[in-house]
Amino acid sequence: xxxxxxxxxxxxxxxxxxxxxxxxxxxxxxxxxxxxxxxxxxxxxxxxxxxxxxxxxxxxxxxxxxxxxxxxxxxxxxxxxxxxxxxxxxxxxxxxxxxxxxxxxxxxxxxxxxxxxxxxxxxxxxxxxxxxxxxxxxxxxxxxxxxxxxxxxxxxxxxxxxxxxxxxxxxxxxxxxxxxxxxxxxxxxxxxxxxxxxxxxxxxxxxxxxxxxxxxxxxxxxxxxxxxxxxxxxxxxxxxxxxxxxxxxxxxxxxxxxxxxxxxxxxxxxx
Amino acid sequence: xxxxxxxxxxxxxxxxxxxxxxxxxxxxxxxxxxxxxxxxxxxxxxxxxxxxxxxxxxxxxxxxxxxxxxxxxxxxxxxxxxxxxxxxxxxxxxxxxxxxxxxxxxxxxxxxxxxxxxxxxxxxxxxxxxxxxxxxxxxxxxxxxxxxxxxxxxxxxxxxxxxxxxxxxxxxxxxxxxxxxxxxxxxxxxxxxxxxxxxxxxxxxxxxxxxxxxxxxxxxxxxxxxxxxxxxxxxxxxxxxxxxxxxxxxxxxxxxxxxxxxxxxxxxxxxxxxxxxxxxxxxxxxxxxxxxxxxxxxxxxxxxxxxxxxxxxxxxxxxxxxxxxxxxxxxxxxxxxxxxxxxxxxxxxxxxxxxxxxxxxxxxxxxxxxxxxxxxxxxxxxxxxxxxxxxxxxxxxxxxxxxxxxxxxxxxxxxxxxxxxxxxxxxxxxxxxxxxxxxxxxx
Numbered sequence: 001x002x003x004x005x006x007x008x009x010x011x012x013x014x015x016x017x018x019x020x021x022x023x024x025x026x027x028x029x030x031x032x033x034x035x036x037x038x039x040x041x042x043x044x045x046x047x048x049x050x051x052x053x054x055x056x057x058x059x060x061x062x063x064x065x066x067x068x069x070x071x072x073x074x075x076x077x078x079x080x081x082x083x084x085x086x087x088x089x090x091x092x093x094x095x096x097x098x099x100x101x102x103x104x105x106x107x108x109x110x111x112x113x114x115x116x117x118x119x120x121x122x123x124x125x126x127x128x129x130x131x132x133x134x135x136x137x138x139x140x141x142x143x144x145x146x147x148x149x150x151x152x153x154x155x156x157x158x159x160x161x162x163x164x165x166x167x168x169x170x171x172x173x174x175x176x177x178x179x180x181x182x183x184x185x186x187x188x189x190x191x192x193x194x195x196x197x198x199x200x201x202x203x204x205x206x207x208x209x210x211x212x213x214x215x216x217x218x219x220x221x222x223x224x225x226x227x228x229x230x231x232x233x234x235x236x237x238x239x240x241x242x243x244x245x246x247x248x249x250x251x252x253x254x255x256x257x258x259x260x261x262x263x264x265x266x267x268x269x270x271x
Numbered sequence: 272x273x274x275x276x277x278x279x280x281x282x283x284x285x286x287x288x289x290x291x292x293x294x295x296x297x298x299x300x301x302x303x304x305x306x307x308x309x310x311x312x313x314x315x316x317x318x319x320x321x322x323x324x325x326x327x328x329x330x331x332x333x334x335x336x337x338x339x340x341x342x343x344x345x346x347x348x349x350x351x352x353x354x355x356x357x358x359x360x361x362x363x364x365x366x367x368x369x370x371x372x373x374x375x376x377x378x379x380x381x382x383x384x385x386x387x388x389x390x391x392x393x394x395x396x397x398x399x400x401x402x403x404x405x406x407x408x409x410x411x412x413x414x415x416x417x418x419x420x421x422x423x424x425x426x427x428x429x430x431x432x433x434x435x436x437x438x439x440x441x442x443x444x445x446x447x448x449x450x451x452x453x454x455x456x457x458x459x460x461x462x463x464x465x466x467x468x469x470x471x472x473x474x475x476x477x478x479x480x481x482x483x484x485x486x487x488x489x490x491x492x493x494x495x496x497x498x499x500x501x502x503x504x505x506x507x508x509x510x511x512x513x514x515x516x517x518x519x520x521x522x523x524x525x526x527x528x529x530x531x532x533x534x535x536x537x538x539x540x541x542x543x544x545x546x547x548x549x550x551x552x553x554x555x556x557x558x559x560x561x562x563x564x565x566x567x568x569x570x571x572x573x574x575x576x577x578x579x580x581x582x583x584x585x586x587x588x589x590x591x592x593x594x595x596x597x598x599x600x601x602x603x604x605x606x607x608x609x610x611x612x613x614x615x616x617x618x619x620x621x622x623x624x625x626x627x628x629x630x631x632x633x634x635x636x637x638x639x640x641x642x643x644x645x646x647x648x649x650x651x652x653x654x655x656x657x658x659x660x661x662x663x664x665x666x667x668x669x670x671x672x673x674x675x676x677x678x679x680x681x682x683x684x685x686x687x688x689x690x691x692x693x694x695x696x697x698x699x700x701x702x703x704x705x706x707x708x709x710x711x712x713x714x
Contacts, residue, residue, distance in 0.1 A: 121699065
């Protein structure tokens with residue numbers, strides 16, 4: 001008999017609370033645009049913040065509310081943007097240029113000299129606190145991996161040579177690494193596999209660069225003279241190639257004495 | 272009698288035997304001095320001499336730019352050979368004046384005694400401190416005349432002479448108390464006059480009993496008509512941090528983010544007191560100071576009187592050079608001093624010590640995760656939670672670090688010292704502080 005009482009009491013309580021809950025669910029329901037959830041599902045969900053909002057769900061809310069541009073999701077690129085437009089019934093606006101993080105430094109452990117032994121926290125920001133870092137070159141990669149730490153896509157890893165390696169498959173081009181790098185060695189560039197690049201960030205004079213690193217750009221302008229497309233400029237002793245003008249002829253690559261000009265295709269492939 | 276002290280702190284080994292009790296000796300004047308034009312907290316100086324100028328000892332070569340700044344004087348007589356950037360103890364090269372020694376040591380005509388202290392007005396004392404380029408010689412190098420000019424609504428009643436010298440290895444303050452006790456008292460009286468304070472306290476850690484006796488004698492001799500006390504403090508790091516010292520000597524608690532003047536106190540290092548005494552008695556500007564050259568990595572440790580702008584490598588050479596296993600050079604003490612990449616760095620006003628450590632002292636420990644033992648919380652003299660701040664900073668969560676009071680940390684390093692997981696806590700907190708302040712400036 002006790003069993004029956006117990007069942008009745010517990011069952012009764014269950015029914016009572018169930019009823020209360022179902023009433024509350026209807027009475028206090030929060031009106032939510034169901035498209036928010038659909039859009040959120042389309043997003044990469046890395047919560048990288050490249051769109052300017054704290055996370056993917058916040059971005060989805062703003063997009064649906066019409067407060068954020070549909071093409072703000074950089075890692076998602078055109079594919080995601082187009083699908084969001086589909087959901088929201090808008091015209092497609094995004095260009096199909098994929099972005100990727102690129103490390104503008106070839107100063108490996110062996111190539112770039114250290115000024116002193118650094119014993120502090122293995123973090124580039126920490127290393128920068130004394131004398132702007134332990135490398136002789138004040139512009140190159142310190143190799144302590146602050147960029148690797150912040151990458152939400154696991155697209156960066158620290159290579160054995162002391163330079164970060166970008167996985168082009170995974171990199172969403174969100175730019176968190178570029179922001180985190182105290183040296184500004186990482187930049188976000190167009191991911192299309194064409195053109196040549198100068199993989200150096202040193203704005204020191206030629207001799208200073210030569211002393212600090214075996215592979216730094218010394219600003220000799222040989223590449224400027226060699227380029228038939230006038231795609232190369234030198235500013236602050238550092239060459240820059242405009243890849244939209246570059247026709248991949250490779251003249252600059254041949255004349256560069258410091259071997260800092262690389263094929264962007266190879267750069268993506270080897271990494 | 273209960274001991275005068277503060278809550279928290281650590282007990283590192285003293286390592287003072289290397290130089291304790293060694294009398295000061297004048298270091299050989301170098302053939303060239305390189306005097307940086309930024310030697311204090313606040314604005315740098317601008318050179319008022321040109322290349323080719325002949326300068327004399329004590330002649331002003333750097334004019335301060337702004338109120339929180341102090342002039343810089345030539346430490347040798349000779350010719351200015353160059354003005355340009357040179358290594359600085361803080362890491363980044365700054366503008367410096369290179370002077371070649373003519374070996375004459377001619378004193379500048381402007382260096383002459385002032386009126387005796389009794390006849391000076393408070394304003395005149397402050398002016399003398401300012402003209403002599405006095406800064407806090409404990410290491411923080413805050414311009415002295417600024418400390419002596421509190422806002423009019425704040426009445427300072429107590430001046431504390433900071434002679435705790437809680438950093439291991441260093442004995443520069445200790446030796447000054449033995450040799451120049453009368454000048455310390457004279458300087459304290461001058462500080463009290465400038466601030467119109469009624470009470471003067473000299474705080475000394477009790478591991479220096481000879482200094483305590485020496486100061487008590489000097490106070491009995493020169494302190495008539497003044498309310499002066501010598502306080503023996505518990506030997507505990509960081510007893511010489513200003514907030515800890517105020518707590519230990521007066522029982523007053525400086526509120527977070529406030530200066531000692533909020534509790535009507537001004538702190539001065541005893542080296543600064545001696546420098547002020549010299550500035551009044553002789554008119555001598557601050558161009559030399561006592562530097563403890565010490566550590567297991569140096570052949571003959573010594574307390575040297577060093578001219579401003581002498582290269583550290585020169586001092587090491589004068590002390591017999593390095594031992595074979597010397598490994599690390601630190602300017603200041605081992606807790607808060609600055610490690611240097613090379614000896615080619617000049618001694619500046621804030622350089623209290625040159626410390627050479629050997630391999631045994633500089634092991635690079637691998638750090639582990641926080642085990643939440645709370646040792647750093649017990650050790651933190653500011654009653655912060657260093658483990659939380661450190662972890663927040665490690666995860667780039669600087670808002671959280673700020674919420675936990677990162678900005679109240681004065682970087683004594685007790686947390687890192689005491690952490691059994693060898694976590695670099697104070698280092699993370701420094702990053703957090705830098706980041707928080709940078710973000711504030713941006714807003």
